[in-house]
Amino acid sequence: MKLIADTIKPNQAKVEVLAVFAFKGTPLKQIVKFMPVALQAECLKLSEQTKFTAKPKQTLTLATHGLLPSFLIILIGLGSNKQSASEIAENIREASAAAMQTASKYQANKLGIILPDKINNLSQSALGQACAQGLILSNYKFKKYKKIPKKPEPEMQETVFLHTNAKFKQGLKLGQIVSKGVILARDLVNEPSGEMTPDKLLKTAKLIAQKSNLTSVKSFNKSELKKLGFGGIAAVSQGSGEDAHLIHIKYKPEERKNGKTEKLKNREAEKLKIALIGKGLTFDSGGLSIKPSDYMENMKIDMAGAAAVLGIFSILTQIKPAFEVHGIIAACENMPGPQAIKPGDVIKIKNSKTVEILNTDAEGRLVLADALSYAVEQKIERIIDIATLTGACIAALGDDIAGIMGNNQKLVDDLIAASRAAGEKIWQLPLEPTYQKSLKSEIADLRNICKMKGGGAITAALFLKQFVGKTPWAHLDIAGPAWAEKPINGYTPAGAAGFGVRTVIKYLKNIN
Numbered sequence: 001m002k003l004i005a006d007t008i009k010p011n012q013a014k015v016e017v018l019a020v021f022a023f024k025g026t027p028l029k030q031i032v033k034f035m036p037v038a039l040q041a042e043c044l045k046l047s048e049q050t051k052f053t054a055k056p057k058q059t060l061t062l063a064t065h066g067l068l069p070s071f072l073i074i075l076i077g078l079g080s081n082k083q084s085a086s087e088i089a090e091n092i093r094e095a096s097a098a099a100m101q102t103a104s105k106y107q108a109n110k111l112g113i114i115l116p117d118k119i120n121n122l123s124q125s126a127l128g129q130a131c132a133q134g135l136i137l138s139n140y141k142f143k144k145y146k147k148i149p150k151k152p153e154p155e156m157q158e159t160v161f162l163h164t165n166a167k168f169k170q171g172l173k174l175g176q177i178v179s180k181g182v183i184l185a186r187d188l189v190n191e192p193s194g195e196m197t198p199d200k201l202l203k204t205a206k207l208i209a210q211k212s213n214l215t216s217v218k219s220f221n222k223s224e225l226k227k228l229g230f231g232g233i234a235a236v237s238q239g240s241g242e243d244a245h246l247i248h249i250k251y252k253p254e255e256r257k258n259g260k261t262e263k264l265k266n267r268e269a270e271k272l273k274i275a276l277i278g279k280g281l282t283f284d285s286g287g288l289s290i291k292p293s294d295y296m297e298n299m300k301i302d303m304a305g306a307a308a309v310l311g312i313f314s315i316l317t318q319i320k321p322a323f324e325v326h327g328i329i330a331a332c333e334n335m336p337g338p339q340a341i342k343p344g345d346v347i348k349i350k351n352s353k354t355v356e357i358l359n360t361d362a363e364g365r366l367v368l369a370d371a372l373s374y375a376v377e378q379k380i381e382r383i384i385d386i387a388t389l390t391g392a393c394i395a396a397l398g399d400d401i402a403g404i405m406g407n408n409q410k411l412v413d414d415l416i417a418a419s420r421a422a423g424e425k426i427w428q429l430p431l432e433p434t435y436q437k438s439l440k441s442e443i444a445d446l447r448n449i450c451k452m453k454g455g456g457a458i459t460a461a462l463f464l465k466q467f468v469g470k471t472p473w474a475h476l477d478i479a480g481p482a483w484a485e486k487p488i489n490g491y492t493p494a495g496a497a498g499f500g501v502r503t504v505i506k507y508l509k510n511i512n
């Protein structure tokens with residue numbers, strides 16, 4: 001679908017469906033001014049009859065009876081213009097999604113959107129991003145395995161915004177780019193684990209890197225990982241017939257030409273080395289501590305952290321951070337094959353710490369421990385890990401909200417601020433130091449499950465903390481929001497959500 005910003009007049013726009021976004025409180029008379037008089041009257045009457053007050057997501061549809069080039073007008077409510085930027089952005093995403101859904105329902109090829117003249121708190125760039133994301137992400141479907149469609153569905157060809165602010169146009173472009181990253185992450189997670197193996201994750205990383213000379217990939221396979229001392233990934237993957245990989249994808253910014261450097265908000269940022277670490281369990285059966293079948297049903301999603309990292313890398317050369325970004329993915333399968341790790345086994349992580357494995361289903365922290373140690377070895381200065389790590393995080397925050405914990409409050413705060421702007425929900429949990437003792441083992445440095453009953457999301461994060469040293473680090477537990485059992489909002493349909501891409505991209509852009 002093409003997104004276009006055009007100076008065309010509303011009553012001349014050759015689109016089949018015309019959506020008009022309206023703030024609550026703006027007199028409707030003003031909003032409908034562009035319509036022929038007869039339609040204005042009908043619209044005002046209908047708005048009274050249906051009590052349309054432009055509440056968020058409220059809609060009013062009106063046939064034009066041939067009085068305009070469009071056959072249908074849809075008014076979509078945005079709520080009050082006095083809300084915060086993040087609230088307005090969310091309502092814009094929802095309104096864009098609603099416009100797309102209605103236009104698709106009527107099999108329109110072209111959709112036109114009229115935006116309010118004045119938006120109080122939201123920048124034009126953020127407006128453009130929200131519009132693009134609402135439209136594109138709401139239209140996502142994972143159709144690959146439906147070879148016989150019920151009936152061919154016409155795809156929306158283009159959406160025309162009757163709004164041409166230059167910053168808005170830039171925002172539209174950026175919103176399209178970010179949506180591409182989200183969609184790749186969704187596609188990778190929706191793919192069954194029989195297809196989306198560790199090899200396939202590696203192949204995806206290589207394909208991404210091939211597209212630009214600013215990105216490169218190196219990787220270690222199962223036997224190399226074993227030899228090199230990546231005891232976590234080696235242990236978790238040993239019960240599986242699939243290979244395992246530590247995937248290291250690297251983005252290096254273009255060298256700056258002498259004298260002609262772009263202005264950076266923060267010169268320091270140029271020297272920064274950030275790592276994004278993804279849990280890439282392409283299937284988590286639980287291993288010998290096998291999961292009950294209803295818990296195992298959806299465990300192809302256990303690579304959603306890795307998918308988010310790859311989604312981000314797929315668009316990074318268009319985002320162009322001024323600093324190095326390293327994607328480190330621990331990709332393997334957790335299976336109960338004959339060689340599988342057993343409860344009671346002791347393993348050694350890359351940084352030489354030993355772990356007594358008491359539950360083979362707490363595998364994410366073992367592979368992440370290797371990835372975190374590796375990042376520290378690479379002299380990374382800031383680490384963000386993204387992982388479907390614990391069911392306990394779902395118990396704490398529910399399906400829609402990710403947990404965040406870290407050893408550096410500024411990094412956590414910045415990520416939370418980025419998530420608000422990006423429209424993803426994350427909430428901080430405390431990294432309670434007194435819980436650390438519940439991870440003590442009698443025979444090793446650590447045990448992989450804690451002795452306490454509750455607080456599983458926190459103790460999992462405390463386990464990870466043992467492997468980051470002093471490096472500023474934040475951990476996103478996305479076990480809940482990685483997958484939408486039912487649609488979360490208008491632009492996150494049921495299935496893989498691509499969670500994390502929007503927040504991290506916003507964060508990276510903010511420090512640029």
Ligand code: BES
Nearest residue numbers: 359361362364388389390391392449479
């Ligand atoms: N991959 C799971 C966590 C998970 C649960 C992700 C639900 C997505 C949805 C993880 O490896 C796991 O099994 N964690 C255990 C840890 C426990 C054994 C300490 C859990 O949360 O039950």
Ligand code: ZN
Nearest residue numbers: 284361362363
């Ligand atoms: Zn598990």
Ligand code: ZN
Nearest residue numbers: 281284302364
């Ligand atoms: Zn897992």
